[in-house]
Amino acid sequence: MPRKKPSILSIEEPKTKVDVTLKHSNLSSDKSEKVLYGSINYKKVTVRQILAEMEYNNSTNLSKELMFYVAEELSNRMMNKLRQGRAVELLDFGTIYPTLKGKIKAGDTASKIKEHLDIGFTPSKEAKAALKNLVVGNIKQVRPQHAIYSVIDIMDEEQQENTLKIGKIGRITGKALKLGGHESGLYAAKAEKKWAGQPPNKESWIRLEHVFTNLPSKLEFFVEGLNPGTYILIVQTSLSAGGKVLKESVIVTSDVVTVEE
Secondary structure, eight states: OOOOOOOGGGOOOOOEEEEEEEEEOOBTTOSOTTOEEEEEEOOOOOHHHHHHHHHHTTOOSSOHHHHHHHHHHHHHHHHHHHHTTOOEEOTTSEEEEEEEOSOOOTTOOHHHHHTTEEEEEEEOHHHHHHGGGEEEEEEEEEOOSSEEEEEEETTOTTSOTTEEETTSEEEEEEESOOOOSSSOEEEEEEOOTTOOSOOOOGGGOEEOOOEEEEOSSEEEEEOOSOOSEEEEEEEEEEEOTTSOEEEEEEEEEEEEEEEEO
């Protein structure tokens, strides 16, 4: 049986490639370190540019100045509706509306609740369908901001890496390790020699209290409060690589470290 020839209407539009950046996340809420978070590298286009393009391609009998006036007037009226607490449909793109974000405590006053006001957006089916024309082009993977490079005993130069002795001084080297912010600390947690993955529940972490060198590139501390065995060291900090306070703390883990007497 002869195949049916595709009609002109069934021919798909050419696909558009978009470049993607993938990043690791050390946020304490993440369950798996194998998960990457991505973003699309896009170029922003303005309404004024679209109107100029329409005029250039002779797709309208109106000047771009007149079209921009109408677009600006429409924008002002839509913004005014949003100020009135209304949800506004953005033509075929979706609906923008006022909403509340974050955790609200019982008993919060009206002024306190107002601090949670935010903008919500629900994309339309048409907007979602437009994304079907996109395909992933170049993929760039960015190294994590926070990392541990090595763990050594600085009082014994002959001691191999990832081996510490009780009562001695340990050093962790890496990047963006400085402890600070609303939640931070250096911890150890029991681990098997073949451990690979996320640290155990925080209830089992052992805090290493005496950290006397606290720099982005290294932490130095007394090895105490631990029994001989194998551990992972856990750095928790609420500082970014640039020293800014983060909303959520970051957790970085070492390789398995052997603690000896």
